[in-house]
Amino acid sequence: MNAMRALAVDTVNHRSRVIEVPRPVPGPGRILVQIAVSAVNEMDVQVRAGGWASQVKGFRRAGPVLTGFEFVGTARTDGARIRAGQRVIGYCHVLNGPRVHAEFACVDERDMVAIPDTLGDEAAAALVVMGLTAIEVLERIRPLTPGQRCLVIGAAGGVGAYAVQLAASRGARVTAICSAVNADWVGMQGATEVRPYETEPRYRKGDRFDLILDAPAKSSFAEASPYLSRDGTFVSSNPTHDLGAFVRAAFGRKRAGWLMMLRTDPAKLARLVALYEAGVLKPVIDSVFDVSNADAAFERFETRAKQGRVLLRL
Structure with missing residues (x-):
């Protein structure tokens, strides 16, 4: 009863396997969560490929689980807000929190919130x-x-699809960049115009966007700037690919931003649930894999034609 299944990743051979390890014991401020479903993220794929060496070293001190930081599950111990038996959603600190590709994890109570029964495990x-x-x-x-223009690069991925949904709900005119095979699906998320990246340029003469969101970090502020409105904003998922953008943006009205979130809080998670309940955000699920088939999940994540999130059922 004190053992659990967990995913161990071989960062040399880039493979994974399910092992049995002791169930963790929560310390002060932490809650034991029985993980139902997690997701695969870019960081997980990079860790499996041998990246994030300094973070992996720290993860190894805590145990063999090196991947997974977002989850839905059931609390098995009480906290100040959360009670045992409640279903919870959350994610751990990206750089130094526990990893959750395991049956159980001890998670800081500040990183989760209780969710209603109307929000299913996979959707959450x-x-x-x-x-x-x-x-x-x-x-x-x-x-x-309403009426402002938004360009979403990588619109068939998780961030991209939700950005299309949210921008469209605000009355913005959304232009989406994605694979031709995903064009119809992205249009169903709310895009006004879809440009398949195989056959059409990312930017066109005369484009003026109030927001350009580059989810896969394929563009740059310098490249995007001529296509921004006078006070438009360029946002990338990876600022390290374009550090000069922040310097250039400091001397003009056009702005550069980045979207990595290292940690969440209950208020942000509650807002996420509220937008789901309002029908603004609709879960996008590409595929669901059992943890015993995690390598297939990692490989699917790297497929450019996927639609939405790749999930792991623990």
């Missing part, structure tokens, strides 16, 4: 980080008003 897991990231962009970094 599909929403967590990518939905929160889209909210961060569209509600904090650059809120849009």
Whole structure:
């Protein structure tokens, strides 16, 4: 009864396997969560490929689980807000929190919130980080008003699809960049125009966008700037690819931002759930894999034609 299944990743051979390890014991401020479903993220794929060496070293001190930081599950111990038996959604600190590709994890209570029964496990897991990231962009970094124009690069991925949904709900005119095979699906998320990247340029003469969201970090502020409106904003998922953008943006009206969220809080998670209940954010699920088939999940994540999130059922 004190053992659990967990995913162990071989960062040398880039493979994974399920092992049996002792169940963790929560310390002060932490709650034991029985994980139902998690998701695969870019960081997980990079860790499996041998990346994030300094973070992996820290994860190894805590145990063999090196991947997974967002989850839906059931609390098995009490906290100050959360009670045992409640279903919870959340994610751990990206750089130094526990990893959750395991049957159980001890998670800081500040990183989770209880969810209603109307939000199913897979739907909740599909929403967590990518939905929160889209909210961060569209509600904090650059809120849009009806009629404004938004370009979403990587619109068939998790962040991209939720950004399309959220921007469209605000009355913005959304142009989406994605694979031709996903064009119809992205249009169903609310895009006004879809440009398949195989056959059409990312930017066109005369484009003026109030927001350009580059989810896969394929563009740059310098490249995007001529196609921004006078006070437009360019947001990338990876600022390290374009550090000069922040310097250039400091000397003009056009702005550069980035969308990595290292940690969440109950208020942000509650906002995510509220937008789901209002029908604004609709979970996008590409595929669901059992943890015993995790390598297939990692490989699916790297497929450019996927639609939405790749999930792991624990």
